[in-house]
Amino acid sequence: METFQHKNGYKRIFKENKLTLGLFIPIESYSGDTPTMENHIQMAQKADELGFGALWVRDIPLHDPYFGDVGQIYDPWVYLGLLSAYTEKIALGTGSIVFPLRHPIHLAKAAASVDQLSKGRLVLGIASGDRRVEFPAFNINIPSRGEAFRETFGYFKQVLHENFPIIDSKVGKIQGNAGVIPKPYQNDIPIIITGSSRQSFDWVSEHGDGWMYYPRGLEQQAQTVQAWRNTTSTFKPFLQSLYIDLTEDPDREPRPIHLGFQLGRNYLIQFLKSLEAIGVNHVMLNLKYGQRDAEDVMEELAAEVLPHFPSITS
Template sequence: MTGPDANRGRPHANAGFRRLFDGDGLTVGLGFPLTGVRRETPDPTEELRLAERAEALGFDALWARDVPTYWPRFGDAGGAFDPWALLSHAAARTETIALGTSSVVLPLRHPIHLAKSAATVDRLSDGRVVLGVASGDRDPEYPAFGVDPERRGEMVRDRIAAMRACWSESFPEVDGEWGDLDGDLDVLPKPTTETLPVLPTGNARQSTEWIADHGDGWLFYHLPDETLRSYVAEWRELAGEKPFCIALGVEFADDPAAEPEQLHLGYRAGADWFRDYFGRLESVGVDHVIVGLRGDDPEAAMERFATSVAGEW
């Protein structure tokens, strides 16, 4: 369904959300850094060139991570760039591809700043922002920001409520552990829809019931087949048709018939196996996959996925 009636009862269903979840089949996005450079700062020119190429190849979303600091022990700088600046540049270089965060670490950011940044990129991109949010997982960052990690669950809940109020209300009245808006101030711009789509990531220090009630979908990680099946089944019981998404590492073997080797949060395998695997993901009920491509030639990997895997399940 398209047109005004398509969004009835879905105040979050902007253009990006509809691109990912209004079709009949599984959609696939790519995670920055598209160049695969994770321990230093990638070449921004190359990142944006590959973003354009991803849209041309038919990928449905580009996802930017929120990693404020680089902790070498963790081994991953997350792409180095601030997600809002990166997505704003990607918005200027693309036309219809969804622009997601995977995921903004809510306890390390003020909700007024977040509401403004997300709504700004949403307006600049004609409504393409999909907001993955998380509680964070890098221990040294919490003291660096003066945040008590034991309060992460409360902070996630408070910030989601505050952002929703900033987006959907004029001169909102809302308070939390972050501060107080008493109706004298407004937060501009407003997004293209009444509220932006918010997808909690992992458990985000919440119950699955809370995520089903307060999220517009659920973003999770790669899981073994049977575990994934049980998660999706539970999600459908609690959340109905709200989307279920996963992040997955993909590395192509030279032999298209190669069987899978387990990687961290993903697999190395031949294109034939990945084609079958993505078909299984769709049949289980996964709605969107954020693919983290690995390998020495990222553009060739994008092209191989688009020509040998996508659309064939």
């Protein structure tokens, strides 16, 4: 099975037994659910220049105050198009596109467009969705979102690869007389499945080119990574997110925060090395809960932490 070593985004951040670092956009610290998005393009460019592996955007169609986070505000495909124009080497990832809420033709058209415009830097994270207010707004039955995910996935893959497909699906039909262009920059787009996405573990390992999971304690995460490795015959990367509040004191011991830690850089390096040792291949850092200026944190990470976990290619 192809492992996407030719893909510019994939090969920058994924290699067996190696861990790399990416950043969730917005690259800023803020309170409440809505970021300022001030200087956001300059921050993305700086992340590219400093050598971070990837920038990650989220797919949040509706503002749901219950979740307390609207991501980068802008539509992910529009935003990725902008990022592709203003960055050069950094991978562009989605964490994650909610497949049941979007038609597969639109998904294929958007994903291939971003992949072409960025010269193969797209890494496509996908999910079944967990914001319950969104499903009735799109006239999707919440209990059926797992089935809708599979239907959309199959249709998406077919129109992405075939020039004039024949498709008879619950979400649409094509009779071999039409097709989607453009096609991906280099044959295919790596797909990273988030959590279970309402599918069996075997389905995820068979159809995904990697697996994105949630931050857990080291012992539990080690078991999760091992379970993933046991289901895959070839290397498929394991990713996780991590919220950090990086303190000025490099030796500040870790204190738990939501889905991460407040800690000094020396403990962060130690923790990331532990994740690398158990087989985690990429960590998406989120600076939302930080107390310091995000640009200062990013520069400290680049100077002191990134050398331990460099991107695979520069």
